[in-house]
Amino acid sequence: MMAVNLPFLFCIAAVTANAVRRGIVAGLVAAVLSLTGTILIAEPNNSLVNPRSVALVSLFCIIVSVGGESMKRLRRREQHSAINARRRERILQIIFDGSPAVMLIIDSASHIVDANEAACSLFEQARDAFMGERLEHLVPTHAIKTNALHTIILPSGKLLRLDIRNTSLLIGTDSFRMVYIRDETKAVLSTERLAMAQRELYQISRATALGQLGSSIAHELNQPLTIIANYAGVARAVLAAEKPDLVAARCAIEDTLAHAFRAATMLKRLRNFVGRKPPILLQVDVRTLLEEAAKLGALATKGVRAELQIDLSHADFEVSADAIQLQQVILNLVINAADALRGYDDRRIRLQACRDATGDAVFAVENSGPGLPPKLRHDVFAPFQSTKTDGVGIGLALCRTIIEAHGGRIWCDDDTELGGARFLITLPHTAIGGKTHATRTPHLHHR
Structure with missing residues (x-):
C-alpha cells in the first residue's frame, strides 16, 4: 500500500499543509505544482503514475483544499467571536466599574x-x-x-x-x-428635614390661628354684646321712668339674657371650630332662621337708616346645619351690607332663600351700595382683606370656613337689581330635608 502511494506522498502532504493553513487557493496551487513535479520526476515506465492515479489524487487534493478552506473560515470566525467576546467583556467591565x-x-x-x-x-x-x-x-x-x-x-x-x-x-x-x-441616606435626611420644617410650620400656623381666633372672638362677640347693651339700656330706661313698665322691662331683660347665652354658645362653637371639630348639624327651619337673622340685623340696619327686605316666599324648607354658625354667617353678611351703605341715598338690603334646580339650599344677601372693587372680587374671603377702614379682615374668612365645613360654598357677585354687591351661600341638597321635598327653581332677583 505504501509502495502504491509513495510517488504521490509529497503531493498529498504539500496540499494538506497549505490547504489547512491558507485555504483552498494555496491547496490547489500546491496540488498543481506537486502533481506536475511528480509526473515529471517519475520514471517513464512507472506503472503507478498513470492517468487514473493522477485523477484520483487530483480529486483528493481538491477535497482537501475545500476542507482546508472551511477550516480556515471556521478559525477566522472563531477568532472574530473571541475578539467580540473580549470587547463585550471589556465594555461590560467598564460599565460595571463606571x-x-x-x-x-x-x-x-x-x-x-x-x-x-x-x-x-x-x-x-x-x-x-x-x-x-x-x-x-x-x-x-x-x-x-x-x-x-x-x-x-x-x-x-x-x-x-x-x-x-x-x-x-x-x-x-x-x-x-x-x-x-x-x-438613600441623603433622601432620608431631606425627608426628615422636610418633616421637621413642616412641624415648625404647623406650630407657626397654629400660633397664627390662635391670633386669628382672638380677632375672630373680638369680631363675632361685638355683635351680641352690642345687642345686649342695647336691651340693657332699654330695660334701664323703662325702669327709670316715673311709672316703670315692668312687663317691658322683663322682656328687655329676658332678651338680654338670651343674647348673653347666645354669646356663650358662640364662644363654644368658635372653640370647636378652631379645634377642627365638625359643626353640630340639626334640622333647621329656614324661615325661622331668616326671621331671627333679620331681627338681629335690624339693629345694624337702623343704625345706618337702611331698609331690610326679607323674602320668605320660597323659604318653606329645612336645612341640616349648625343653626348658630349659619345664622352668624348671615348676620355678618347683613351687617357688612349695612356698613357698605353709609353715605348713600339708596339704602336697601335684601335677604332671601330658596332651592336651586339641583335641590341645593341658596341664601342671598344683596345691597344697593357701591359693590366690591374689582381687585377684591376674588380675594374678599382671604384673611386680613377688608374694605372697611377699621376692619381686620377676619369676618368673611371665618364665614367661608364655616360654610365650607358644612360642605357648601360662599361667593360674591354684582348680579343684583339693587345695584350693589350680592353674597350667595349654597348648602348641598344631601344635607336638606323638610316640609317640601319638591325641587324648586331659585327665585332670586336678577337685573
Missing part, C-alpha cells in the same frame, strides 16, 4: 466575587478587600429579601440608609447573584 449604581456580584455561597467602583466608594474599601468576603459581613442578609430601608454603620462611624435589591445572574453553568444597593 456605573454610579452600587453593584456587587456574589456566588452561590454568598461570597463577593466582584464589586464596582461605586461600591468601593460607598463602603470605603478597596476592591481587593471585597473579594471573598461574605455578603452578611457587609449588609444584613434579610435586607435582600425585603423592600424596607436598612441602616448600617461603617467602621468610620458613618451611618448609611440603604435600599438593597438582587437578581439572578447565570454565567455559563455557574449561578451568581447581582446585588444592587441604592444609598
